[in-house]
Amino acid sequence: MKNILLTTSVTLSLCIAAFAYPAAKYNAANPAFTVFAGGDFGWKNWQPLDQRYCDLFNNGVQPLNDCDSGDRSAHATASTEQQLTANFMASVAEKVKPSFLVNVGDNFYSSGLKLNDTFSINRFYAAYVDTYNHSSLNFPWYMTIGNHDILGDVEFETELAHKLDARWIMPSSYYSHDFQQNGVSALFIHYDSDCFISKYQKDSSVYKVPYVVDCNRVKEDQIQFIKSALSNSTHDYKFVLAHHPVWSSSANYTTDLAEINDLVQQHKAIYINGHDHCMALYQQNDVPYILTGGMGLTEPGDCNNGVRFGNFTVKLFASQAKQGGQAPGGFVSMDFTKSELVVNYWTRDGNNIKQASKKPSYSVTVPAALDKQWW
Numbered sequence: 001m002k003n004i005l006l007t008t009s010v011t012l013s014l015c016i017a018a019f020a021y022p023a024a025k026y027n028a029a030n031p032a033f034t035v036f037a038g039g040d041f042g043w044k045n046w047q048p049l050d051q052r053y054c055d056l057f058n059n060g061v062q063p064l065n066d067c068d069s070g071d072r073s074a075h076a077t078a079s080t081e082q083q084l085t086a087n088f089m090a091s092v093a094e095k096v097k098p099s100f101l102v103n104v105g106d107n108f109y110s111s112g113l114k115l116n117d118t119f120s121i122n123r124f125y126a127a128y129v130d131t132y133n134h135s136s137l138n139f140p141w142y143m144t145i146g147n148h149d150i151l152g153d154v155e156f157e158t159e160l161a162h163k164l165d166a167r168w169i170m171p172s173s174y175y176s177h178d179f180q181q182n183g184v185s186a187l188f189i190h191y192d193s194d195c196f197i198s199k200y201q202k203d204s205s206v207y208k209v210p211y212v213v214d215c216n217r218v219k220e221d222q223i224q225f226i227k228s229a230l231s232n233s234t235h236d237y238k239f240v241l242a243h244h245p246v247w248s249s250s251a252n253y254t255t256d257l258a259e260i261n262d263l264v265q266q267h268k269a270i271y272i273n274g275h276d277h278c279m280a281l282y283q284q285n286d287v288p289y290i291l292t293g294g295m296g297l298t299e300p301g302d303c304n305n306g307v308r309f310g311n312f313t314v315k316l317f318a319s320q321a322k323q324g325g326q327a328p329g330g331f332v333s334m335d336f337t338k339s340e341l342v343v344n345y346w347t348r349d350g351n352n353i354k355q356a357s358k359k360p361s362y363s364v365t366v367p368a369a370l371d372k373q374w375w
Contacts, residue, residue, distance in 0.1 A: 038089070042108035078109070078297035083131060092346050101142065105242070111151035112154075115156050144241055184338050188239045201213065201216055231267070237368060245282075249276070306319045328349050331346055343364050
């Protein structure tokens with residue numbers, strides 16, 4: 001299994017020579033640069049399997065996630081929501097000028113994309129290229145694998161996708177890249193958390209596919225890769241990104257991801273994830289855990305309908321049923337300075353993109369050293 005370290009210079013020369021990194025200027029803080037973060041988006045143009053086929057497996061494990069009843073009922077709404085949030089993101093990008101986006105997986109519902117498959121290629125264009133075709137979104141997208149992606153051919157996203165759209169960068173299922181501008185530096189480590197989820201190794205799981213069985217056997221390779229990258233880093237900021245959460249208001253993976261979290265805590269890295277279809281902020285020992293899973297269909301239950309869950313919870317973007325039971329679509333932007341990071345949650349309710357784009361719904365300032373309470 002390949003792993004790759006992309007430095008800024010290598011990235012520019014080998015992968016994204018067509019892109020210029022703009023110097024961000026946003027509000028009074030005037031950050032050194034700004035980065036977007038988001039995931040759980042790829043609904044456009046997905047078609048569920050014929051119900052007659054799915055009915056054959058009502059009493060057993062369905063061979064494909066395209067039979068999932070929740071996804072089947074939601075896909076039309078989800079496609080609309082994905083496009084609305086894409087338009088919203090583009091509107092914000094016009095103002096804040098992000099240098100790039102870091103993604104947290106589940107890029108193509110409900111069963112990923114297949115190599116050498118006409119429908120999959122068309123879906124890539126529909127769900128990514130044409131959905132995010134705004135000029136303000138013409139910057140690098142550093143991608144991550146999610147549990148829906150592993151049901152297709154992971155190689156589509158790691159080997160083919162960049163050839164179809166140069167913005168898409170995911171040279172391996174786990175890799176790292178760094179960025180430096182205006183005297184501020186940051187390291188981003190992407191890993192595939194699917195390989196660590198114990199229930200995905202059970203015969204009853206639709207996610208027990210050859211890729212996950214194989215990468216689970218060598219998951220120590222990812223741990224050592226992350227450990228080495230963090231240990232050798234002298235960056236002002238360090239990030240670890242994956243699809244699954246350590247802390248969640250829906251389902252924690254603190255046991256499965258314990259070794260990864262130990263490294264996050266030891267090196268005071270900021271953890272960013274998706275999987276839960278909402279947006280939230282958690283903390284452990286003053287280390288932020290950023291949930292940004294709101295780029296597609298949102299689900300308020302994934303954020304416990306806005307009810308604070310555990311002492312690790314800082315902020316949930318969802319409402320209780322009596323208040324409408326909603327979770328707004330959106331994403332996160334991060335403004336970098338030498339001494340602090342401003343984390344902005346951009347959320348939209350309904351179609352009023354112009355109004356929502358004026359300012360973040362919520363912002364929090366995190367010290368670069370993570371040496372004091374910020375929440």
